[in-house]
Amino acid sequence: MASVGGATLYSEQLPPAMLQRRSANYQPKTWDYDSICSMQYANKPSKQISSVEASLKQRVRQLLLKEDQEVATRLRIIGQLQSLGVAYHFEEEITRILMSMHVHDAYLLLKHDLSSTALLFRMLRAHGIPASTEILGAFCDGTGDLEAANPSLDSDGLVALYEASYLAFPGEAMLDRARAFAVKRLQELMPSMKPFQREKIRDVLLDLPLHWRAPRLQTIRSLEEHRGDLYETCRDIIDPSVLQLAVLDFNLVQAVHRSELLEVTRWWKETGLGEKLPFARDRLVECFFCAACIAPEPCLAGCREVLAKVGALIVHLDDVYDLYGTLDELAMFTDAVGAWSSAAAALPEYMKAMYSAIRSTSAAAVDRVMEEQGYDVLPLYKKAWHELCKAFLVEAKWQHERTMPSLDEYLDNGWITSTGPLLLLHAFTMLQHTQQQDSWLRDDDDDGSKDMVYPRLVELCSRVFRLCNDRATHEAESEQGEGPSFIACHMAEGSGGASEEDARGAVADAIAETLKEVNREVAFRNTGAANSLCVNLARIIQGIYRDGDGITSPTDSRKRLVKDLLFTPADLDICDPLGERYTDG
Ligand SMILES: CC(C)=CCC/C(C)=C/CC/C(C)=C/COP(=O)(O)OP(=O)(O)O
Ligand SMILES: [Mg+2]
Numbered sequence: 001m002a003s004v005g006g007a008t009l010y011s012e013q014l015p016p017a018m019l020q021r022r023s024a025n026y027q028p029k030t031w032d033y034d035s036i037c038s039m040q041y042a043n044k045p046s047k048q049i050s051s052v053e054a055s056l057k058q059r060v061r062q063l064l065l066k067e068d069q070e071v072a073t074r075l076r077i078i079g080q081l082q083s084l085g086v087a088y089h090f091e092e093e094i095t096r097i098l099m100s101m102h103v104h105d106a107y108l109l110l111k112h113d114l115s116s117t118a119l120l121f122r123m124l125r126a127h128g129i130p131a132s133t134e135i136l137g138a139f140c141d142g143t144g145d146l147e148a149a150n151p152s153l154d155s156d157g158l159v160a161l162y163e164a165s166y167l168a169f170p171g172e173a174m175l176d177r178a179r180a181f182a183v184k185r186l187q188e189l190m191p192s193m194k195p196f197q198r199e200k201i202r203d204v205l206l207d208l209p210l211h212w213r214a215p216r217l218q219t220i221r222s223l224e225e226h227r228g229d230l231y232e233t234c235r236d237i238i239d240p241s242v243l244q245l246a247v248l249d250f251n252l253v254q255a256v257h258r259s260e261l262l263e264v265t266r267w268w269k270e271t272g273l274g275e276k277l278p279f280a281r282d283r284l285v286e287c288f289f290c291a292a293c294i295a296p297e298p299c300l301a302g303c304r305e306v307l308a309k310v311g312a313l314i315v316h317l318d319d320v321y322d323l324y325g326t327l328d329e330l331a332m333f334t335d336a337v338g339a340w341s342s343a344a345a346a347l348p349e350y351m352k353a354m355y356s357a358i359r360s361t362s363a364a365a366v367d368r369v370m371e372e373q374g375y376d377v378l379p380l381y382k383k384a385w386h387e388l389c390k391a392f393l394v395e396a397k398w399q400h401e402r403t404m405p406s407l408d409e410y411l412d413n414g415w416i417t418s419t420g421p422l423l424l425l426h427a428f429t430m431l432q433h434t435q436q437q438d439s440w441l442r443d444d445d446d447d448g449s450k451d452m453v454y455p456r457l458v459e460l461c462s463r464v465f466r467l468c469n470d471r472a473t474h475e476a477e478s479e480q481g482e483g484p485s486f487i488a489c490h491m492a493e494g495s496g497g498a499s500e501e502d503a504r505g506a507v508a509d510a511i512a513e514t515l516k517e518v519n520r521e522v523a524f525r526n527t528g529a530a531n532s533l534c535v536n537l538a539r540i541i542q543g544i545y546r547d548g549d550g551i552t553s554p555t556d557s558r559k560r561l562v563k564d565l566l567f568t569p570a571d572l573d574i575c576d577p578l579g580e581r582y583t584d585g
């Protein structure tokens with residue numbers, strides 16, 4: 001075997017033309033599929049657990065709706081429910097409360113409370129309810145900047161402001177300045193803080209902002225923060241029923257996710273792709289993890305299933321295009337997907353396996369949508385797979401022919417190859433409320449000749465996907481001799497004089513600006529569950545590509561996160577009135 005640009009060449013199938021195939025020697029799969037398939041799990045919560053859950057929900061609802069509750073307290077409770085992952089049980093109540101706070105200018109009641117005002121701003125925007133930056137006006141000087149001398153700017157207020165600044169729309173420079181100010185003030189205050197508090201602020205500043213954390217991962221973190229010493233300090237400001245419900249709900253949802261993981265693992269084993277394409281990354285569990293972060297609620301089982309399956313297939317397919325396939329084979333495969341018939345006899349064996357897995361997985365998803373919603377999504381699936389393959393082929397050509405596209409050309413193709421559009425399309429088709437997704441799934445293209453038209457939010461979140469992926473993978477991919485990335489294109493752009501550092505700055509700016517566009521799109525086009533899928537995709541992608549490439553090379557800390565999400569029940573030692581521990585299954 002020879003080695004080119006750090007990648008090893010496969011030579012076992014050499015035909016006369018001295019075909020050489022590449023392999024990146026990827027890390028093997030991390031999880032043992034046989035162990036997952038032999039796991040025991042409870043199918044349904046016991047009657048007793050269900051009744052405890054119902055009474056806890058009732059208690060929390062009463063707390064939320066209590067008359068004469070102060071605005072600040074109500075906001076704090078909503079924030080806690082959200083952070084602990086149980087807000088979805090009270091979505092109608094929460095939206096009603098926030099809408100009323102908007103209509104009645106509730107911010108006027110929070111005059112000297114930056115912490116609550118910033119929280120109100122963040123909550124309103126996150127729910128697609130109008131919120132002007134003027135809400136924060138009471139804390140600003142005559143030029144609209146935060147007033148350093150303002151006594152209400154304590155560390156809680158500064159943290160809340162910092163978190164709120166991530167809800168900015170494009171052009172809201174006041175929020176950029178507010179964030180810079182909050183960071184600077186917090187850093188100045190840190191030396192005089194107690195160690196525990198200093199640690200907390202350091203975490204806030206180093207981690208993703210709350211708005212961009214995957215909700216389910218935030219729940220794990222929030223439950224963790226309520227343990228031990230920290231729990232003692234929080235006990236007086238969080239109602240125990242909120243915490244009890246959060247622990248119970250986390251474990252019930254985890255049991256649902258785990259049973260689904262078992263099913264998709266069986267499916268993956270049956271495809272045999274792990275053995276038939278040994279050069280490719282086998283990342284089923286990581287894909288299920290992403291799926292559970294994008295669509296966490298129990299009622300979104302169909303979304304999780306299809307996201308995990310399509311995710312595992314495209315991780316394999318990407319390696320076919322980027323690594324192993326010859327250009328001729330890739331062109332043939334792309335045509336076969338376009339034709340979507342069983343006429344794929346000319347494909348090499350490894351491609352036939354891939355092709356057949358794509359078709360049979362799509363057929364099963366089509367059946368499910370037909371059964372549950374009564375319409376045929378096969379034309380959409382076919383077109384979306386073909387578009388992905390065509391875009392993958394464009395990248396493969398750039399790589400094989402060593403061409404560097406312009407940055408615009410690269411990004412026009414790159415948001416499709418991020419795979420975001422294909423994933424989101426599949427997830428949308430599994431949503432229940434047909435009117436909500438109507439405009440997202442329109443296809444008036446009878447002869448299949450037109451390109452898919454994706455909603456702007458899909459395009460924006462897919463751009464975030466592409467940019468985050470390129471930022472994390474540029475180094476490894478250039479060592480492997482892979483094709484262009486945002487960073488490579490940026491460095492080659494213009495006179496070609498930009499350094500890698502400049503290019504990294506440009507990618508960070510592009511991500512930040514695109515996220516602002518995502519915020520604006522969410523605010524002005526509130527399409528409920530479909531929106532959440534997109535935004536949660538943008539969230540988990542930022543997490544997965546933070547500190548490296550969590551798909552290609554999962555580190556121990558990533559594995560622990562997968563374990564915490566899917567296998568380790570929450571346990572705060574909180575007991576219900578019957579003395580039962582809140583775990584099930
Ligand atoms: C369910 C769900 C959301 C799963 C998503 C999992 C995930 C992040 C899949 C990555 C898909 C992808 C673009 C793979 C290529 O990786 P690469 O680094 O080789 O990218 P490139 O070849 O496109 O640059
Ligand atoms: Mg790749």
